[in-house]
Amino acid sequence: MSELLKLDHISLAYDTQNGVVPVVDNLSLNLEKGHIGCLLGASGCGKTTVLRAIAGFEPLRAGSISLGTTVLSSDNEQVEPEHRNVGMMFQDYALFPHLSVEKNIGFGLRRWDRQRRKQRVDELLCLAGLEGSGQRYPHELSGGQQQRVALARALAPEPELLLLDEPFSNLDVDTRERLAFEVRDILKRTGHTAILVTHNQAEAFAIADRIGVMRNGVIAQWDTPYGIHHSPVNAFVADFVKREALMAQRAQAYLRGEAS
Numbered sequence: 001m002s003e004l005l006k007l008d009h010i011s012l013a014y015d016t017q018n019g020v021v022p023v024v025d026n027l028s029l030n031l032e033k034g035h036i037g038c039l040l041g042a043s044g045c046g047k048t049t050v051l052r053a054i055a056g057f058e059p060l061r062a063g064s065i066s067l068g069t070t071v072l073s074s075d076n077e078q079v080e081p082e083h084r085n086v087g088m089m090f091q092d093y094a095l096f097p098h099l100s101v102e103k104n105i106g107f108g109l110r111r112w113d114r115q116r117r118k119q120r121v122d123e124l125l126c127l128a129g130l131e132g133s134g135q136r137y138p139h140e141l142s143g144g145q146q147q148r149v150a151l152a153r154a155l156a157p158e159p160e161l162l163l164l165d166e167p168f169s170n171l172d173v174d175t176r177e178r179l180a181f182e183v184r185d186i187l188k189r190t191g192h193t194a195i196l197v198t199h200n201q202a203e204a205f206a207i208a209d210r211i212g213v214m215r216n217g218v219i220a221q222w223d224t225p226y227g228i229h230h231s232p233v234n235a236f237v238a239d240f241v242k243r244e245a246l247m248a249q250r251a252q253a254y255l256r257g258e259a260s
C-alpha cells in the first residue's frame with residue numbers, strides 16, 4: 001500500500017488577546033491509503049486543531065501537509081478547504097433536520113446529474129444499512145442511524161480522505177462501540193482512508209490501524225494498536241494505556257455494583 005496523507009513537521013498556534021499560543025509542535029505522521037488513523041489524547045492536547053489544519057481551516061506556522069502528490073498546506077501553498085477532496089464527520093451529526101435522509105446523503109452531489117445522484121444515494125443507503133429509510137427525517141432515526149447517515153453523506157462525493165471528529169461521543173456506550181466497528185467495516189469495504197480524533201481509548205482500538213497517542217501538541221507514539229499496547233515507547237504512553245484500561249475496569253465494576 002502507498003502513503004496517502006503526510007504531515008511533515010507541522011506546527012500550529014492560535015492568535016489570542018494574550019499573544020500567540022502554540023498548540024501543536026513539530027508533529028509528523030504518515031498514513032497509508034486505505035488505513036484508518038486515530039489521534040488519541042486528553043482534552044485540549046490539540047487533536048481537533050490538527051484535524052482542522054488537514055481540512056484547511058487552520059494555517060500552518062511551519063511544516064507541510066500533503067495528500068498523495070498534492071501539497072495542501074505549506075509555506076507557499078494553501079489549498080482552499082472546498083478543493084481538498086476531504087470529507088468531514090462531526091460528533092453532532094450536523095444533519096439538515098428539514099431534509100429527508102436521501103436528500104441529506106445527496107446534499108454534496110447537487111451538481112451530479114439526477115440519475116447518477118440517485119444511483120450513488122441508493123448505493124450509500126445500502127452500504128450504511130439504511131435501505132427503506134431514504135424518505136425518513138433525521139428526528140425519526142436513532143442516534144446511531146443518524147450517525148450512519150452522516151457517514152454516508154461524508155462519503156457520497158468520494159473524498160480521498162475522511163476526517164472524523166469524535167464521531168461517537170454523543171452516543172451511549174453500547175451504540176458507540178457497535179458503531180465504531182460498523183464504521184470501520186464500511187470504510188474497509190469501500191477502501192477509504194480516514195483520520196479520527198477521540199479521547200476514548202476503546203474507540204481508538206476498535207477502529208484504527210494506526211494510533212497516535214498525543215500529549216500537549218506532540219505525538220508521543222504513532223504505531224499500530226498492538227505496538228501501542230505491547231511496546232509503549234515511554235512511561236507516558238504506558239501510563240496512558242494502563243490508566244484508561246483501569247478506568248474501564250472500574251466503570252464495569254461500578255455498573256455491576258461491585259465498587260463505590
Ligand SMILES: Nc1ncnc2c1ncn2[C@@H]1O[C@H](COP(=O)(O)OP(=O)(O)OP(=O)(O)O)[C@@H](O)[C@H]1O
Pocket residue numbers: 014015016021023041042043044045046047048049050199
Ligand atoms: N480558536 C481558538 N483560539 C485560541 N485557542 C484555542 C482555539 N481553539 C482551541 N484552542 C486551544 O488549543 C488547545 C487545543 O485545542 P483542541 O480543540 O485542538 O484540543 P482537543 O485535543 O481536540 O480537545 P477536545 O478533546 O477537548 O476537543 C486547547 O488548549 C484550546 O483551548
